[in-house]
Amino acid sequence: MLGLALALALVLSPVLYLLYLSSLIVIPYLKSLPLRRKLRHLPGPPVTGLFLLGNVPDLVRTPVHQCMAAWTEQYGKLYKVELPTTTAVVLTDPEAVSQVLKVDRFEKLTTSYQNMEKLTAEQQPNILTEPLSPYYKVVRRAVTPAFSTANLKRFFPMLQDITQQVMAGLEAAGPSAALDLDRVAQRLTIDVIGRFAFDRDFGATADITKPNEALQVVGELMTALQLMLNPLNRWFWWRKEARGLWHSRRRYDALVRRALDDLRASPPAEHTLLHHLMHLTDPNTGKPLSARRLRSETALFWIAGFETTAHAIGWTLMFIAGNPQVESRIAAELEGAGLLAVPGRAAPRQLAWGDLGGLKYLNAVIHESMRLMPPASGGTVRAVPRDIQLAGHMVAKGTMLWIPFYAMQRSERVWGADAAQFRPERWLAGAGGAGVGGGQGPAAAAAAAAAAADEDDIVRAADTQSARGFLPFSEGPRNCVGQSLALLELRTALALLCGKFRFRLADDMGGVEGAVSAARQHITLKPGERGLLMHAIPRVPA
Numbered sequence: 331m332l333g334l335a336l337a338l339a340l341v342l343s344p345v346l347y348l349l350y351l352s353s354l355i356v357i358p359y360l361k362s363l364p365l366r367r368k369l370r371h372l373p374g375p376p377v378t379g380l381f382l383l384g385n386v387p388d389l390v391r392t393p394v395h396q397c398m399a400a401w402t403e404q405y406g407k408l409y410k411v412e413l414p415t416t417t418a419v420v421l422t423d424p425e426a427v428s429q430v431l432k433v434d435r436f437e438k439l440t441t442s443y444q445n446m447e448k449l450t451a452e453q454q455p456n457i458l459t460e461p462l463s464p465y466y467k468v469v470r471r472a473v474t475p476a477f478s479t480a481n482l483k484r485f486f487p488m489l490q491d492i493t494q495q496v497m498a499g500l501e502a503a504g505p506s507a508a509l510d511l512d513r514v515a516q517r518l519t520i521d522v523i524g525r526f527a528f529d530r531d532f533g534a535t536a537d538i539t540k541p542n543e544a545l546q547v548v549g550e551l552m553t554a555l556q557l558m559l560n561p562l563n564r565w566f567w568w569r570k571e572a573r574g575l576w577h578s579r580r581r582y583d584a585l586v587r588r589a590l591d592d593l594r595a596s597p598p599a600e601h602t603l604l605h606h607l608m609h610l611t612d613p614n615t616g617k618p619l620s621a622r623r624l625r626s627e628t629a630l631f632w633i634a635g636f637e638t639t640a641h642a643i644g645w646t647l648m649f650i651a652g653n654p655q656v657e658s659r660i661a662a663e664l665e666g667a668g669l670l671a672v673p674g675r676a677a678p679r680q681l682a683w684g685d686l687g688g689l690k691y692l693n694a695v696i697h698e699s700m701r702l703m704p705p706a707s708g709g710t711v712r713a714v715p716r717d718i719q720l721a722g723h724m725v726a727k728g729t730m731l732w733i734p735f736y737a738m739q740r741s742e743r744v745w746g747a748d749a750a751q752f753r754p755e756r757w758l759a760g761a762g763g764a765g766v767g768g769g770q771g772p773a774a775a776a777a778a779a780a781a782a783a784d785e786d787d788i789v790r791a792a793d794t795q796s797a798r799g800f801l802p803f804s805e806g807p808r809n810c811v812g813q814s815l816a817l818l819e820l821r822t823a824l825a826l827l828c829g830k831f832r833f834r835l836a837d838d839m840g841g842v843e844g845a846v847s848a849a850r851q852h853i854t855l856k857p858g859e860r861g862l863l864m865h866a867i868p869r870v871p872a
């Protein structure tokens with residue numbers, strides 16, 4: 331009898347499991363039919379394969395970001411993409427996007443962020459994934475001072491020290507070594523998060539050739555997060571990839587716990603993010619954040635600030651390395667400010683906070699790089715709160731609204747015929763960018779830089795540009811809370827690195843085109859398998 335029951339269970343359980351899996355697709359598909367009917371009038375790519383999969387096969391065949399960019403050119407400001415569970419409406423009209431993002435009514439579609447929650451140790455909502463609740467607002471308000479100019483100024487010397495360690499590593503490697511500069515930048519951003527969030531040294535930049543635990547664990551987690559997007563890896567739990575997911579989550583969980591346990595012994599310094607998180611009052615309990623919530627928020631910040639910023643540094647170095655005229659103009663600007671290593675002055679003067687705003691051309695280069703290769707390339711996803719007219723079309727309540735930053739920031743409709751070209755001049759007043767760099771004496775340049783010191787003109791410029799469709803940090807109440815830190819890292823690292831080295835892409839990278847076409851949207855827009863191989867050539871040989 332028992333044998334018969336076991337045999338029946340063995341036969342039935344795979345069948346039941348398969349039925350369960352099909353219900354995960356079929357039931358949401360059936361539920362979505364009324365909405366699909368309401369959006370039928372919109373243009374969009376045809377579904378050519380199995381109707382249940384919608385346009386997913388196209389998005390798998392071509393890298394997602396490239397596919398969306400091509401559709402945006404073909405179908406215009408607003409079009410639909412069929413997904414297995416719903417019809418997504420893609421919006422790339424800058425004015426309409428700005429209107430949507432600036433108001434609270436278009437909430438983040440939290441279902442799209444669930445994978446992010448699952449990997450942040452405690453499987454709890456966090457500042458990125460939580461809707462606009464009282465809890466969210468308290469956390470956002472509490473961490474905002476950590477990203478203020480005053481706090482970043484306090485952090486600036488630590489950031490310079492971390493960058494100096496990276497530079498020592500590059501110098502030790504020598505000009506003949508082809509190094510993955512994206513990976514090197516990841517070491518920098520891991521150590522920045524260590525210092526900024528916990529006031530701890532994770533040691534990733536101490537020796538850029540040695541394995542580093544934090545780098546490895548957080549990197550693995552990002553890969554796991556990407557694998558999790560493929561439902562087969564979640565549903566078929568016996569697959570190697572699925573097991574890898576849980577393994578890397580456990581390792582990440584242990585890392586976060588250890589970092590927080592250390593802090594119990596010696597409380598975090600006032601400049602740290604953790605200091606701000608530990609002193610807030612959770613509106614749900616009237617008490618400080620529970621240990622679970624604290625782990626969840628910490629884990630999220632670590633993920634949010636690491637790869638994004640590292641890729642932004644990596645892509646910018648790639649554009650500089652691949653465009654000699656851009657490199658010379660940056661060198662001229664740095665020389666004018668006394669920040670370039672030249673024969674007879676192998677160690678340029680120390681970079682000051684006041685220099686950062688004055689390096690207009692370098693800042694334009696960073697802007698242009700983030701336009702063409704935005705780390706958050708997939709953009710953001712919102713829920714339409716009521717039937718509404720958007721970019722000339724009626725969009726029904728409950729629709730998933732997808733705003734893909736890569737596609738919008740490369741659209742010829744928005745940026746003109748040269749949209750695909752790397753042209754930093756487009757960010758400078760008077761298209762030629764006259765007045766930048768060469769010709770100015772170091773003292774005059776330093777004075778100009780000092781004048782710009784407290785005015786974060788780049789953040790402001792990014793704000794005003796959003797109307798034209800430049801949104802690397804998103805916009806409105808759910809924009810990137812860490813953008814001021816990210817921009818500080820970019821400007822500091824690039825000013826110091828370019829002051830000391832010339833960068834050249836390794837011969838077999840296929841130039842800028844080769845590196846760009848190998849990019850993949852894996853949560854963030856990351857380089858292909860081989861990374862961004864470059865030579866760092868000291869301006870003044872040792």
Ligand code: HEM
Pocket residue numbers: 457458459470631634635636638639642704705706709710711801802803804807808809810811812813815816
């Ligand atoms: C170049 C680097 C960065 C880029 C391009 C970037 C981009 C973004 C974008 C586009 C969003 C909005 C996401 C959405 O709507 O789904 C976002 C949110 C966020 N980012 Fe960043 N980010 C960067 C660096 C950082 C850093 C350094 C931190 C902190 C250490 C950070 C922390 C966050 C957090 C906590 C959120 C959620 C904010 C909220 O919903 O209130 N980011 N980021």
